[in-house]
Amino acid sequence: MLEVDGSIKEGGGQILRVATSLSCIFQKPIQITKIRAGRSKPGLRPQHLTGLELVANLCHGQLQNAHIGSTDVNFTPGHLKQGTFVADTGTAGSVCLLIQVALPCLLFADGPCKLLLKGGTNAEFAPPIDYFDMVQIITIFTAGWVAA
Numbered sequence: 427m428l429e430v431d432g433s434i435k436e437g438g439g440q441i442l443r444v445a446t447s448l449s450c451i452f453q454k455p456i457q458i459t460k461i462r463a464g465r466s467k468p469g470l471r472p473q474h475l476t477g478l479e480l481v482a483n484l485c486h487g488q489l490q491n492a493h494i495g496s497t498d499v500n501f502t503p504g505h506l507k508q509g510t511f512v513a514d515t516g517t518a519g520s521v522c523l524l525i526q527v528a529l530p531c532l533l534f535a536d537g538p539c540k541l542l543l544k545g546g547t548n549a550e551f552a553p554p555i556d557y558f559d560m561v562q563i564i565t566i567f568t569a570g571w572v573a574a
Contacts, residue, residue, distance in 0.1 A: 427455045427500070437464020438551070439474050443527040446478060446501055450485045450531045455502040462497070469495040473519025473545065477527040480513040484531050484539075508537030515545035520552035525562070533571060 430445040442461055449456040462468050470478070475494060478501065482489050486504030513524050521543040532539045547555035 427457050430456055430458045431460055432458050432497075433460035433463035438462055439471075439523065442474055443477060443523065446481050447527055447530040449501055450481050450487065450503045450506065451534050453485075453503050453505070455500070457498065457500045459498045461499065469497045470499070471519065472517045473515045473523055473549075476513050476515045476519065476545075477524050480511060480524060480528050480541075481531055483511055483513075484528060484535070506531060506535045508535050508539055510540040510542065512542045513544070518546035518549055520549035521545040521547060522549075522553045522555060522558050525558060526553075529562075529566075 428449075430441065432441050434441060437460075439462055442458055445456055445458055448454075460468075461470060462474070470493065472494060475492060475496075478489055478492050478499065481487060481503075482501065485506045488502040488504075490500040492499050511528075513528075515521075515524070524543050524545065525541070528541060532541075546552075
């Protein structure tokens with residue numbers, strides 16, 4: 427199992443999202459420690475937990491110790507699958523951050539996937555939905571992937 431220190435650099439949620447996506451894609455289990463240690467409220471917030479659960483659902487993965495406030499999480503990925511996946515932060519947590527964690531995984535799924543995401547579209551400390559619409563989606567199309 428690879429261990430990822432969640433406190434490096436700015437100590438926010440980005441290392442959590444990137445590490446989880448790569449774990450899923452390469453099917454390598456990870457343990458993420460010191461999650462969001464650089465924040466005033468360390469540990470998982472609702473949008474981070476929702477992102478982890480979304481990736482676990484995308485690949486039949488297993489999460490351990492994943493709950494609000496947790497600073498250490500284990501993730502064991504399974505095989506990526508096609509289908510429709512729903513994620514709801516239950517707050518105004520950013521759907522763009524859910525896209526950030528899920529999209530790299532979806533590019534390696536074994537068939538078409540659809541995301542139904544509920545949450546905020548212009549949250550603090552997150553890219554706005556306009557950035558996704560005007561920049562990320564164009565990059566995806568340019569690379570030859572289909573997204574709508």
